[in-house]
Amino acid sequence: MKRTLSSSLVLLVSLMLLLVGCKGRESASNNAAKPAAASSNASPADNSNLAQSASANRNANTSKETDTPAPVKTLPPQLVGTYEAREIQDKGVVTLVSKIRTLISFSAEGTYSRAAQANGKIYHSDSGQFRIEAPDKLVLTIQMSGQQANKKIQSPPLLKTHKFSLSPDGDELRLTSDKGATAIFRRIGKPKSS
DSSP states (O other): OHHHHHHHHHHHHHHHHHHHHHHHHHHHHHHHHSSSOOOTTOOHHHHHHHHHHHHHHHHHHHHHHHSOOOOOOOOOOOOOEEEEEEEEEETTEEEEOOSEEEEEEEOTTSEEEEEEEETTEEEEEEEEEEEEETTTEEEEEEEEEEETTEEEEEEEEEEEEEEEEEOTTSOEEEEEOTTSOEEEEEEEEOOOOO
């Protein structure tokens, strides 16, 4: 008899724990599905606001899952590297540059050097600082210029302003003179990334 009573008591306690556990899960899932329990003295307008709020939350959650990620912002191209003149456009006439080679190198520190050569000999070079003035001005501060053997320090430095544009990938540079001629340069060397 004691054994039957003990077994019954263990069974009863187990069933009560099981019942309490199931009730706890049921109330937790009901609370998660309902934003707030509607009380008996809540007005119909309050209940509809709660329903709209819950609907908006569900829509917001599903839209987050289906939206595509925001595009990564890319930095604008930088004027760095070595560029070679390839052609000149002036009043609708395009001239390909083949006998004269002009190279301009721009550093990330804001310095530049330019050299023009014909038949393998440099006939003009200059160097100094450069800066970009928004939206489309490239200002060269020429500190030294001349031929290879006869370079001259410019005191005070000479300022030369060009209208410029740079392709989105930074590989094509266009410099336009005051007279409207545009020199098109292609990047032939990029700086080493650190």
